[in-house]
Amino acid sequence: MQQLLRSVVAQLFLQLLLVTAILGEDHYMRADFPADFVFGSGTSASQYEGAAFEDGRTPSIWDTFAHSGRTNGANGDVACDGYHKYKDDIGLMVDTGLEAFRFSISWSRLIPNGRGPINEKGLQYYNDLINELITHGIQPHFTLTHIDTPQALEDEDGGWLSREIVKDFLEFANVCFREFGDRVLHWTTINEANVASLGGYDEGAIAPAHCSRRPFCAKGDSTTEPYTVVHNMLLAHSAAAKLYKEKYKATQNGEVGINIYTLGIVPYSNSTEDVIAAQRARDFYFGWVINPLVFGDYPDTVKKRVQTRIPAFTEHESKQIKGSFDFIGSNHYTTVYVKDDPNTKRDIKDFYADMAVELIFGQSTGAPAEGYNVVPWGLKELLEYLKQAYGNPPIYIQENGQMTRRNATLNDTSRMEYLQAYIGSVLDAVRNGSNTKGYFVWTFLDCLELLSGYEKSFGLYYVDLDDEELKRYQKLSARWYSNFLKGKSSRLNAITQVKENVSLSL
Known part of the structure; x- marks a missing residue:
């Protein structure tokens, strides 16, 4: 009797979900986007790499901040240990079907003093990471700095408060363009310039x-x-x-x-x-x-x-x-x-x-989300504004994702629903003439979050911090994203995945 009741409840839930999908959600596929539109996911060095004191790396301002206890006692000393586990993670990216991976460079790993000699082991790490991505057909999209200026520059000149950093940053960028630009075609100089300023200095x-x-x-x-x-x-x-335009663009042809x-x-x-x-x-x-x-x-x-x-x-x-x-x-x-x-x-x-x-x-559309309010039309409106106000510049959505409590529950339906809604809004904007070129889910793995430590997560994959090997586990949202990237319908994919999930849980 109990088993029959569970079956009836499951069927009613699935029917309700199917009706909701038909009436309230857009149906789209990967093929509906332009051929040169790129889908990926990302993370940043401070949140992912770990190995904070290995192979010549020196502290960044984020290490200093984290060790002051401001991130719920968490720090990036180990994080996801991407410094050692990047090959395994790229294997997961291949399984997921990622077309691109957005990552930041640790300035203090590559140039430990912020200026001066290059750390050869840091250089080797980023070369190996880039080569591994390219070998597996994944575009590297690199960010030069993600709120992690070398502490040495902060101590010596005041970091971003000093005009001296313009010269230091230029030399850092030159090293990156020179050493990696033959394979990296997509460069972001600074992550969230407005928030880095407001959060760090206001x-x-x-x-x-x-x-x-x-x-x-x-x-x-x-x-x-x-x-x-x-x-x-x-x-x-x-x-x-x-510098890039004058010295590198003609031969490297990047952006x-x-x-x-x-x-x-x-x-x-x-x-x-x-x-x-x-x-x-x-x-x-x-x-x-x-x-x-x-x-x-x-x-x-x-x-x-x-x-x-x-x-x-x-x-x-x-x-x-x-x-x-x-x-x-x-x-x-x-x-x-x-x-x-x-x-x-x-x-x-x-x-x-x-x-x-x-x-x-x-207000969220549909059921209230655990993290960010789900307002997908707001992204469409934003892209329209950028098109109208600034002459329709090329746009990459470099971070978009749903925050949840960090736990071992892999059935992150709220994240799956969030991604389905927001990717649909990007498609609407593109169809309306927005020059949006790509979309990246934040983040690929549950990692150190800059405001909440390890209490909140954005990842498509769960990382077990209690396991010595920091084992990764695929979430429901990763299955949804993977199936979408591999050509399945966003609506049917969501229904199928949730159906499997309900069956397993009863």
């Missing part, structure tokens, strides 16, 4: 933990430092892009871009105040980085509100920055409604006080 929530709030941050000035950091990042990016964190932004109401506030939020979040790249200067809205606290570009710098990109990398997770907040009361005059808006997270 809020103190990530490395190097600067802010004006004492004693939360031991040092920093939130009124000016975020603007100085993004300014220096843009100078460093444009210098690296110029160079920069990455920003992007929210879907919509007005809270139709009031004039909220509509203006939403545009102001776009100018601060996106325009802060993209406007100089496209138009040669910061948005007028930003300059008028921040005034002398934001550095000014010289005529030469403006010319160098304008057009210094082949693509924009977008990290996107969810959407917010923006409400005007003209009477912002903050103890500190900083980015958020300058922006003067209230951010309200949008």
Whole structure:
């Protein structure tokens, strides 16, 4: 009787799921995307590699931050041990059907002092990683820095607060282009330039933990430092892009871009105040980085509100920055409604006080998600805005994924549903003329998360931290993504996988 009841419940659940899929979800396949559109997944050096003290690597600002106890007691000393296990992981990528893998280079592994001699063992590791990816037909998409500036540069000059880092970053980029550019065609200079600045120099929530709030941050000035950091990042990016164009592009034929964190932004109401506030939020979040790249200067809205606290570009710098990109990398997770907040009361005059808006997270479509609110239309709206405001530049969605609690439950249906919805929204945008070139799931493995340590996860694969070999296990979302990449229907694939999952659980 109990077995019969379970069977009836399972069948009712599957019928309900099938009806939901037919009525409420888009049906699409890999073949519906352009032939040159690329699908992949990614991670970063600090979150994946481990081997933090091996073979000549020195600490980065992220190591220092993590060892201060700010990431729930977690650190990247071992992480996923990708430094030793990358071949096995690339085997999983092949099984999954990944077309590309986005990864960052540990600056302090390749050039331990931030400038000067190259670490030959670090050089060998990245050469081996690149060669292994290419051997298996997987495009390497490399990011030069992902919130992990060498601690040596931070101690000596102040890291991104100093103009000296422009020269240091240029030399680092030159080494990477020279040593790896014959095989790496896709370069992102800086990951989330806007968030690296805000989190590290306004809020103190990530490395190097600067802010004006004492004693939360031991040092920093939130009124000016975020603007100085993004300014220096843009100078460093444009210098690296110029170097690549002049010295390497003719022979290597690659592309160079920069990455920003992007929210879907919509007005809270139709009031004039909220509509203006939403545009102001776009100018601060996106325009802060993209406007100089496209138009040669910061948005007028930003300059008028921040005034002398934001550095000014010289005529030469403006010319160098304008057009210094082949693509924009977008990290996107969810959407917010923006409400005007003209009477912002903050103890500190900083980015958020300058922006003067209230951010309200949008409601999920369907069942509430465990992590980010699922608002796939927000990504479509974002891509349309980037198309209209900036002349439809090439875009790679370099991070998109669902956060869940980190546990051994492999049936991550919320992540599967999230990916199905958001990839569908990308297809809608492409069909509407968006010049979006690729999509990367964040992340390939459960790894060290920069804000939550090992308590939260984004991975397609679970990593058992209690196992000496750090064994990897495929999740339901990985099966869904793999089947989609191998040509199956997004809808039928989802139904089939969940059906198998329910059968196994009863």
